[in-house]
C-alpha cells in the first residue's frame with residue numbers, strides 16, 4: 001500500500017508544522033490537497049514546502065484524500081465531519097471547541113464507522129482521564145497558569161473590569177465550569193474542550209485560570225479524583241518555534257496523530 005494521502009483544511013501554523021514534519025521525518029504520508037478560505041494562505045503553504053498538492057474545495061478534498069486534517073477554525077468542524085462521513089474518510093480535528101459546540105458529531109462519525117482522531121494538544125494526562133472514566137470520575141479540574149500579558153484582552157477580563165497589569169502575585173481570574181470558560185477565554189478553548197471530551201464533559205469539568213507574574217510559560221495542570229484514586233498531570237508549554245502565540249506541544253501532538261494515522265493506514269489496521 002502507498003503513502004496515506006492527506007487533505008489539509010486550513011493552511012496556517014499547524015498545517016505548516018505538519019507539512020514540515022512530513023518533509024523532515026519518515027512518515028508514510030503525503031499532502032495531496034489543501035483548502036483555506038484565504039487562497040493566498042493555501043498558495044503560500046504549497047510554495048513554502050514545495051507540496052505537490054491541489055487547492056480544492058472541501059468536497060473535492062474529501063474525495064481526493066485518504067485522511068482529512070482539520071486545522072482551521074471551530075466553525076468549520078461540522079462541515080469537515082460531514083464530508084468525512086459522506087466520503088468515508090477518517091479525520092483529525094484540531095479545533096476541538098467545534099466539537100464541544102456540537103458533541104453529536106462524535107456519535108454520528110462513530111455510527112458511520114469513521115475514526116475521528118482527537119489530539120491531546122497542549123495538555124497531558126488525557127489517557128488517564130479516559131481510563132478513569134471506565135470506573136467513574138468524581139471530579140476533574142484544569143488549572144491553567146499564564147503570564148499576565150498572555151491573558152490581556154480576554155473577553156471575561158474586559159467584561160468584568162479585571163486588570164492583570166502590575167500584578168505582584170498570582171491572581172485567580174476565573175473559576176467555573178469548562179462550558180463557561182471557553183466562552184470567557186477563547187484562547188483556552190482547545191485545552192478545556194480536550195479535557196471535557198475525554199472526561200466528564202464541559203458542564204462538570206472545573207476550570208481555574210491564574211494570572212501569575214512569576215510564570216514564564218503557559219502551564220496546564222489536571223487534577224482528577226475517582227474510583228481509580230487520584231491523579232495530577234502537569235504540562236509546562238514552550239511556545240512554538242515558528243508561532244509564539246501557540247504551544248509547541250499542540251503542533252507536536254498534531255504531527256504525532258498524523259504519524260499514527262499514517263502507520264495504521266499503511267499497515268492496513
Ligand SMILES: NC(=O)c1ccc[n+]([C@@H]2O[C@H](COP(=O)([O-])OP(=O)(O)OC[C@H]3O[C@@H](n4cnc5c(N)ncnc54)[C@H](O)[C@@H]3O)[C@@H](O)[C@H]2O)c1
Nearest residue numbers: 010012013014036037041071072073094095121122190250
Ligand atoms: N487541539 C489543540 O490543542 C489546538 C492547539 C492549537 C490550535 N488549535 C486549533 O487549531 C486550529 C488551527 O490553528 P493554527 O494555529 O494553525 O491557526 P492559524 O490561524 O495559523 O491557521 C488557520 C488557517 O485556517 C484558515 N481558515 C479559517 N477559517 C477557515 C474556514 N472556514 N475554512 C478553511 N480555512 C479556514 C485561515 O485562513 C488560516 O489560514 C485553530 O482552530 C486552533 O484553535 C488546536
